[in-house]
Amino acid sequence: MRRILLLSLILLFAVAAVADDRAICAVCGPREGAGFEDVKATAMYKGKQYFFCSLKCKVEFLKNPEEFLVTDAGKPAPAFALKTFDGKNVSLADYRGKVVLLDFWATFCAPCVAALPELQALHTKYGKDGFAIVGLTVDDRAALVQKATSRAKVTYPILKSTSDVWNAYKVNALPSMILVGRDGKIIKRYGGEADKAAMIAEIEQALR
């Protein structure tokens, strides 16, 4: 009897831990990578299938798919000024003259969390050449953000983002990364699970 009670308690804690990792849909839109959230709707566009975390997001996508699939290379990266989880002010202007990779992520996005150690490695490797990574999350659960970033030994700033900034960058899928050149203009947008070799080549190209 005691054993059954103990097993039930362990099971209950396990379920609670999984539930804690789930979050309400903060970002909706087509996903190329594997998402953590349940897929609630799908749509076909130009022979490709897109997945959404709500029916409303599907409607917004179908109204103007091209707006979602925008390429904005060459356009100035929208300015932002945000705070880190420990209250430090960080703005995009601080990185003028550097090549910056903006990583839009959330703790409930499994591929985003899995990419953190690799991003940190890039930040360390190319930092001396004028490269930096800035993480932006809409996840306000500081404990989960802290847990994910300390596990990956992240040293680059993680900013508490607002939906305004995500909207300005037209982020509608996770993972989403945007490479910004030394001149402050967008070089490339990476959606879903990015081709890492191609991304490194583009970072090196931008640093030349």
Next chain:
Amino acid sequence: MTFLFVLLLTVATPEECISRGNVAVEHAGKTYRLASEECRQQFLEDPERYAQLYDALLELEALGVKPKPRQASLVPS
């Protein structure tokens, strides 16, 4: 310029089109009743996309969610 501005403000939104009007259009064995001839023309330009959009709007309506029509933007893109 004025013509374009007027045109922008008079384009029917998908929410306005799917109002069970008198104009019918068929796609993949299904009949959609649209608000106007303009809506039908819009539908025929991209039937696959509009059929999915209208199905999703009708599904939202059945769930009791009233989608808000998008406001016409006055900011040039």
